[in-house]
Amino acid sequence: MELLQLQYFQTVARHEHMTKAAQELRIAQPALSKTISRLEEDLGVPLFDRQGRHIRLNTCGRAFLGKVNAALALLEEGRKEAADLAGMEHGSIHLAAPTLDRLTEPLGAFLSRHPDVKVRITQASTEEMARLIDSGEVDFCFSALPLEGHGIRSASVLKEEVYLAVPAGHRLAGRSSISLKEIADEPFIGYKEGVLFQQMNDAFFREAGIAPRFVCRVDEPSAIAKLVQAGLGVALIGGCGKDPSAMLTTVPIEHPVCKRDFQIFWHDKRYLSLAARKFRDAIVEFYANPQDENVAISSEKITSQ
Structure with a gap:
């Protein structure tokens, strides 16, 4: 065998x-x-x-x-321990995430300091991520939706407010805040079903008691801003992920509270290599730094852009 x-x-x-x-x-x-x-x-x-x-x-x-899952997980832990003994430069990290939209910048900052660390990324659904962590196939998962499972631990790394993005000259463009109920009849641009951001947005809609009238559903966050700017409809957009070049008008949402809490998840019974532990600390520090323009964008700053 x-x-x-x-x-x-x-x-x-x-x-x-x-x-x-x-x-x-x-x-x-x-x-x-x-x-x-x-x-x-x-x-x-x-x-x-x-x-x-x-x-x-x-x-x-x-x-x-x-038995195979357990055996391969133990072998992988042994490999990581051996790599740790050889030094940080031989480490590796395996991440899983439903979207890479909030992960690329902290990952790039980490690799700029540790260029020899090998990183592997798998895009997976929330259900898949829980299995990947439990089986030891990945070191970390990064998601704004909770992962359920015995032994799964998490750290909150990024909290962002969600805004309503509207085209220039829209009837709501000058408002200081709105309730989601006010957009019930608006043409709405959203993500395809199953996309992480749409799953979170659907929860906001349910709390507001509305069912948006979708005129377009997309895969990528970058397409949302372009379609709103073109005047096709309105959309929900995260403050930290907004493209400054899109020149969107964004309005704070007063009710319901629309916020996303991105977390990094790991299994407390699985061995984490030195490189993995350093990465976990680095991503928390990256978003905790109040000097980083990507961390917290105030509603005043976004609305004026």
Whole structure:
């Protein structure tokens, strides 16, 4: 039994789909199928139920997967400990986040000081992130939505206020504040369902008791500002993520309270390398620095832009 077989099995078990697993592993599907078959031969039991092109973990596969996850997590912890003994320059960090919009700047600042640290980033949903931390596949998750799970710890790193962005000359442009109820009939620009920011915005809408009339849904935050500026509609926009060049008119929201709390999550039973611990401290410090223009943007500053 080889380590590569176990890593391949773990990926196939997660997807329960040979093609998707082969794409993630960047190997040919026939080679992956052969590796899994050889592993099953070594064990003497099938790990998957196969029905045509569909595969599902069977009872033996689920039991084996639990042990494989534990074994690979321990090996990864051992690798991190060994790297720590060799020094910070040999460290590595694996992050997971649903969006990189608030992560790129602190990550860039950290790498400028520690250029030899290896960083890997995985984009994942909130549900996926909880599993990745629990299994030890990632060191940290970065999200504004809570992660549930035994042993998962967190630190708040960035609190930002959410504003209403409106086109120039809009009827609400001169207001000092508004209630979300006032935009119930406005053409609204939002994110596609499942996008982190839209999940948070939906919670604000539910609290306000409205269902926005969406005229456009996008994937990227940068598209929101451009569409509002073009006059297509209004949108919710975070103060820390606003593009200063967009020249948007933004209005504070009085009710409900619309704020995002970005946190970094880790598992208290998993070993964190020296590089990972340094990164956790660095990202908290980056956003705690009151001199950093990205940390806290007052409503007066945003509204005047």
